Amino acid sequence: MKETMELSQWMGLIVPLVLLQLLLMIIALVLCVKAEETRGPKWMWALIIILGQLLGPIAFFLFGRRNQ
Amino acid sequence: MNSASEAQYREQPAKRLRNAAIRRTGSSAFMTLLGKECLELLRSFKLVWVPIVFVVLGIMQPLLSYFMPVLIEKAGNMPEGTVIEMPPPVGSQVLADTLSQFGLMGLLILALAFMGIVSGERNSGASALVLVKPVSHTSYLLSKWVSMMILTWGSLLLGYAAAWYYTWLLIDFVDVGPFMLSYVLFGLWFTFVLTATLLFSTFLRSAAGAAFSSLGVAVLLSMLAGLMPKYMGWSPGALSGLAYQAVTSEVLLPLNSVSWWSIATAVIGIAVLLMGSVVLLKRAPAHD
Incomplete structure (x- = not known):
């Protein structure tokens, strides 16, 4: 295990995960708002x-x- | 010629004509239905959210394994100066953990997403509307099954590939051979369980019943295979364990005869389940 890990590398790994979760949340929210019921x-x-x-x-x- | 055989004689050409019509339009009808099913997947956003969920699950497992020592040190209320010796994570083990995560969460999500695939249309009467057209029951069900498989194998590949990439970045490199073998074995297991979902969905009225019956079958089969590997090693339930073995072994896992049997029974089981659902659908195309 590499002991020293730069913050930028660290962010590069976490950011895709956060973005995907955010994307999922936005799609769900848009569908929720647009749904008739x-x-x-x-x-x-x-x-x-x-x-x-x-x-x-x-x-x-x-x-x-x-x-429907 | 008595009247009964005359009637049969008169009836038969019409029946033959209808069958010929179905046969002639069979492949194009199937493609049309498949297109409709894929459009349905896109409209319900399943084609978008299921792959994203699988990728998130796939990324999470390597990240968790990598940061576990840090997390325990920071979040655990250990007394000062406690030294925890943790073995460094092994790449293939992380991938096996990812697969077992897919086997729990992923299978649950897929079974719930597909639970109403036939029963919903039967309850609303849409299936009866489709089936009065010259469309065979087989191509109707097969189009649903193929659309399910496209989403399942695609999402599994995306999620597993994401896990593989993150494992490579963070921990170590896992060979492509074991990776692909375990992917195929696990995909076969998913296919078996989801075909059972399709079967239950054709004859149970409730969608939730279909999801949980097929998940129950999956749990039962894999538990039996896990408890009695000697007697149940040939069952499809052994496939998930086989996939873990395939990815953790150093070289490409040599499949022994029992493993081949579990693959064979899974394929036969998938065919039998599909035929069974066609028979059940023919018996009652719509609920009253």
């Missing part, structure tokens, strides 16, 4: 998506939407 109140889903890290958006994609 969700299963349960919209503000609740918005909170779940924002606070639920990775699991929040997944839960919304799986259970939050009513198909």
